[in-house]
Every structure is written in structure tokens, then in C-alpha cells.
Amino acid sequence: MDQRIDTARPVVRQGYMSKNRLAVSLLFLLNGFVNGSWAPKIPEFKDRLAIGEGVLGLLILVFGVGSLVLMPIAGGLIARLGSQTVAKVTAIILSPLLLVLTLVPNVFAAAIGMFLLGGFVGAMDVAMNANAVEVERSMRRAIMSSCHAYWSLGGLIGAGTGGFLMARIGVLPHAIAVTGLCLAILAVAWPMILADRPHPAAAREKLRLPLTPLPWLIGIMALFSMVPEGAVLDWGALYLRNELGASTELSGFGFAAFSATMAAMRFAGDHLRDLLGAKRTLRICTVTALVGLVLAGLAPNAVLAILGFAVAGIGISNMVPIAFSAAGNMPGLQPGIGLAVATTMGYSGMLFAPSLIGFVAEHSGFAIIFTAVPALFVVVLLLSHHAVHADHGKEHS
Structure with a gap:
């Protein structure tokens, strides 16, 4: 039997459990919205820094490297601290990063910003998926597909409105609006995010990749x-x-x-x-x-x-x-x-x-x-x- 399934967990009111599901869905929506909002900013980002396609390609690669570096770290921290804590922290850090990239003055600062954006998009992705697994387990039903649908919806909203808003209100106001909306979504989700319990032995273990196949x-x-x-x-x-x-x-x-x-x-x-x-x-x-x-x-x-x-x-x-x-x-x-x-x-x-x-x-x-x-x-x-x-x-x- 899977020892991590807590069959002794008390029965919780369905309304409360639906709040957990809403909260994790909002986390997926937020993450997708940041991803989608970044896409229409790329041309402006390139022109503002006066860089060519080659340098832009390297910066996008740095985004990917940031994800691949922070994802495993997030996994280890979730095992020690629980997905609720890691999801909250990564969401707070992620929310203003598009604003940071709008203000970076040079390529070096942009590279740091891209690493952080990719890293915390990825780290939050691990945390919110882990929290969705916990909500699935507590509800005894599947919710993961709809969570990913909310991610797709967030990406669609971000990409669909980004260019329009930048053209109408300006690049910096758009970035401020994205940050404010992300923090508002997080504020709604915050008290409802399922508080999972890390395994007691995890705190005593070194963070390492699994050896089983x-x-x-x-x-x-x-x-x-x-x-x-x-x-x-x-x-x-x-x-x-x-x-x-x-x-x-x-x-x-x-x-x-x-x-x-x-x-x-x-x-x-x-x-x-x-x-x-x-x-x-x-x-x-x-x-x-x-x-x-x-x-x-x-x-x-x-x-x-x-x-x-x-x-x-x-x-x-x-x-x-x-x-x-x-x-x-x-x-x-x-x-x-x-x-x-x-x-x-x-x-x-x-x-x-x-x-x-x-x-x-x-x-x-x-x-x-x-x-x-x-x-x-x-x-x-x-x-x-x-x-x-x-x-x-x-x-x-």
C-alpha cells in the first residue's frame, strides 16, 4: 500500500475541499498568466535592450536553464516544507518579475532577470502540481487536468491582452497591472491553499534525486x-x-x-x-x-x-x-x-x-x-x- 495516503485523515466538508481546489486552480491560472503576459513583451524587450536575435535566443535559453536549476530544488523543499509553503513563496517572488524585466537597464541585468523568471515559473510549477496532487488525494478524485486547463486559460488571457494593453496604456503600466493582478489572484487563493504535511523523515534527509527507476x-x-x-x-x-x-x-x-x-x-x-x-x-x-x-x-x-x-x-x-x-x-x-x-x-x-x-x-x-x-x-x-x-x-x- 502507498504509505503516504492518510486514510485516517478526518472527513472535511465538501465546501472546504472545493475551496482547496479553487485555490490551486488560481495558482495555475496565475502561473499561466505570467507566461502568457511575457510572450507579447518579447519584441519590446528586444528593442529596448537593442539586442539581436542571437542574444535574445541566449536570454531565452537562460530562462530555460533557470527552470531546470530551480525545479529540482523546489522538489526537495516541498518534501521538507510542504507544497503550500513553497507555492506561496514562489508565487510571491514570481508576481513582480515581469515588472523587473521591464526595468532592467542592460543585458547583464536582463540575464539575471530571465534566470529568475524561468526559475520561479518552474519552481512554482512543481509546487502547484504537488499541491494539486494533495488536493486530488484529499478529495479522492481527479482534478489535475482541469488545473492544467486553468494554466492554459491564464496563458491565453495574458497573451491575448498583453499586446492590446501595451499599445493602449504603455509597457510599464502593463507590467504594473500584471503584477497587481497576480498579487490579487494570490491574495484570493492564499487562505484556501491546502496545507499539506511534509514527511517527518524528509527534514533529516539530504536533498537528492531518487535512485529508483x-x-x-x-x-x-x-x-x-x-x-x-x-x-x-x-x-x-x-x-x-x-x-x-x-x-x-x-x-x-x-x-x-x-x-x-x-x-x-x-x-x-x-x-x-x-x-x-x-x-x-x-x-x-x-x-x-x-x-x-x-x-x-x-x-x-x-x-x-x-x-x-x-x-x-x-x-x-x-x-x-x-x-x-x-x-x-x-x-x-x-x-x-x-x-x-x-x-x-x-x-x-x-x-x-x-x-x-x-x-x-x-x-x-x-x-x-x-x-x-x-x-x-x-x-x-x-x-x-x-x-x-x-x-x-x-x-x-
């Missing part, structure tokens, strides 16, 4: 689920325009269709997982994603490719939430440690795989890429039996 196998599931997502994000529009002859306007619909179906299915994913179980849901989603990307890669025209991306979004939507739930529910391992492994491996795929894909596509074309990348889903299917750990102790106790 299970968290790394689930990390591979997360990695191979997120690489295709990064491929569609970074290269889908270019594929539609350059290889399928889509107009500039139509080429943007590839990722839009992918994002729309992903967000919609994430809101429905928890019910599906409670109905079918995590293992069966993951397998259905993985096969759906595989079919969608192969359709996109073999499509003779842009309309069919966009349809393929939409189908892929339906499948990929719940693959990562299930992997993260499994990572946070592994027997004998604190949620923060397992989630640190899964999130670090998964997001490294989002950060670094697209550049490799771009290099390969320069010689082979993107049609072959989108046809071949789904081979990663075969590995996810082979590992899918480990998704049983996402079922809150129902099947693996």
Missing part, C-alpha cells in the same frame, strides 16, 4: 508527451505556410486549433479519468494524439493538417496531467521529489527539443518530422501501465 520512467512519459507539444507550438505554423502553402492568416490556425481542443479536453479530462481510470485514459489519449499528428504530417493540404493538429490537441491534453499525477503519487516517494523529476524532464523537452527538430527539419522538411515524432507516443504506450499511480491509491494500494 519508477520516477524516471514516468519522467520519460512526461518528456515524450511534451516534445510533440513543443513541436506544434514552434514549428506548426511554419510547416503550414512553407510546405502546405497556407496563407499567413491560415497558418496561425494550426496552433490555435491545437490549443483550443487541448484546453477544452483538459476541463473534461478529470471526469474522463474518474470514469475510465488513469491507465485507460492515458492509452486512449496517446492513440488519439498519435493519429492526429500522423494525419497532420501526411496531410495533402493545410485544412487537413489543421484538423490533425486539433485531433492531436485532444489526445495530448490529458497525457501530461496524468503523468504529473502519477509522479506525485508514487509509493515511498514524496510528491515534490517525483514531480521535480517529471516536470524537469518534461519541460526540458519543451525547451530544448524544438531546436533539434528545427535542425533536422532544415534537411528533411517538417512533414517527415510530424509523421515521425508520434513514434515517441509508442514509448508512452509501453510505459502507460505506470499511470495506475495517478488513481489516488484506488488501484495501487
Whole structure:
């Protein structure tokens, strides 16, 4: 039996538990909003610092390095202090960082700011996923997919309003408004965030990566689920325009269709997982994603490719939430440690795989890429039996 499941925990009123769920959903919304708000600031950031694409690329790489450095540290601190404490601290530090980047005077200061932004986006990501695992466990039902849907919603709001607000009220007022809204969201969530209890032995242990293979196998599931997502994000529009002859306007619909179906299915994913179980849901989603990307890669025209991306979004939507739930529910391992492994491996795929894909596509074309990348889903299917750990102790106790 998973010893971390507290069967003696007193029954709590459903209203109170719904507040815990609202709080962690707001944390996901906040994190996604910061990510989305950063995207429209990039051109202004580049022009203000008078840097070229090469330097900007290095700064974005520093963002990724910050995430990969602080994610494992956050996992260890969650094991010692609990996810509530780490989520609160990281959210407080993250909230003003876009304002900081708006005020940096030079490239050196910008590099520090980018490292901190990436680091605390990633650290908060680990903490809020760990807290979502605890809320799932206390409610005895899945909520992870809807939490990730709120992250997508936050990103959509941030990206959709950022350019408009910067054009209307200015860059600095926009950054101040983002900071104020983030702090307001955090203030609402603050008293309702579930107070989980760290394992007593964790405080006596050194912070180290797990030596057992299970968290790394689930990390591979997360990695191979997120690489295709990064491929569609970074290269889908270019594929539609350059290889399928889509107009500039139509080429943007590839990722839009992918994002729309992903967000919609994430809101429905928890019910599906409670109905079918995590293992069966993951397998259905993985096969759906595989079919969608192969359709996109073999499509003779842009309309069919966009349809393929939409189908892929339906499948990929719940693959990562299930992997993260499994990572946070592994027997004998604190949620923060397992989630640190899964999130670090998964997001490294989002950060670094697209550049490799771009290099390969320069010689082979993107049609072959989108046809071949789904081979990663075969590995996810082979590992899918480990998704049983996402079922809150129902099947693996």
C-alpha cells in the first residue's frame, strides 16, 4: 500500500475541499498568466535592450536553464516544507518579475532577470502540481487536468491582452497591472491553499534525486508527451505556410486549433479519468494524439493538417496531467521529489527539443518530422501501465 495516503485523515466538508481546489486552480491560472503576459513583451524587450536575435535566443535559453536549476530544488523543499509553503513563496517572488524585466537597464541585468523568471515559473510549477496532487488525494478524485486547463486559460488571457494593453496604456503600466493582478489572484487563493504535511523523515534527509527507476520512467512519459507539444507550438505554423502553402492568416490556425481542443479536453479530462481510470485514459489519449499528428504530417493540404493538429490537441491534453499525477503519487516517494523529476524532464523537452527538430527539419522538411515524432507516443504506450499511480491509491494500494 502507498504509505503516504492518510486514510485516517478526518472527513472535511465538501465546501472546504472545493475551496482547496479553487485555490490551486488560481495558482495555475496565475502561473499561466505570467507566461502568457511575457510572450507579447518579447519584441519590446528586444528593442529596448537593442539586442539581436542571437542574444535574445541566449536570454531565452537562460530562462530555460533557470527552470531546470530551480525545479529540482523546489522538489526537495516541498518534501521538507510542504507544497503550500513553497507555492506561496514562489508565487510571491514570481508576481513582480515581469515588472523587473521591464526595468532592467542592460543585458547583464536582463540575464539575471530571465534566470529568475524561468526559475520561479518552474519552481512554482512543481509546487502547484504537488499541491494539486494533495488536493486530488484529499478529495479522492481527479482534478489535475482541469488545473492544467486553468494554466492554459491564464496563458491565453495574458497573451491575448498583453499586446492590446501595451499599445493602449504603455509597457510599464502593463507590467504594473500584471503584477497587481497576480498579487490579487494570490491574495484570493492564499487562505484556501491546502496545507499539506511534509514527511517527518524528509527534514533529516539530504536533498537528492531518487535512485529508483519508477520516477524516471514516468519522467520519460512526461518528456515524450511534451516534445510533440513543443513541436506544434514552434514549428506548426511554419510547416503550414512553407510546405502546405497556407496563407499567413491560415497558418496561425494550426496552433490555435491545437490549443483550443487541448484546453477544452483538459476541463473534461478529470471526469474522463474518474470514469475510465488513469491507465485507460492515458492509452486512449496517446492513440488519439498519435493519429492526429500522423494525419497532420501526411496531410495533402493545410485544412487537413489543421484538423490533425486539433485531433492531436485532444489526445495530448490529458497525457501530461496524468503523468504529473502519477509522479506525485508514487509509493515511498514524496510528491515534490517525483514531480521535480517529471516536470524537469518534461519541460526540458519543451525547451530544448524544438531546436533539434528545427535542425533536422532544415534537411528533411517538417512533414517527415510530424509523421515521425508520434513514434515517441509508442514509448508512452509501453510505459502507460505506470499511470495506475495517478488513481489516488484506488488501484495501487
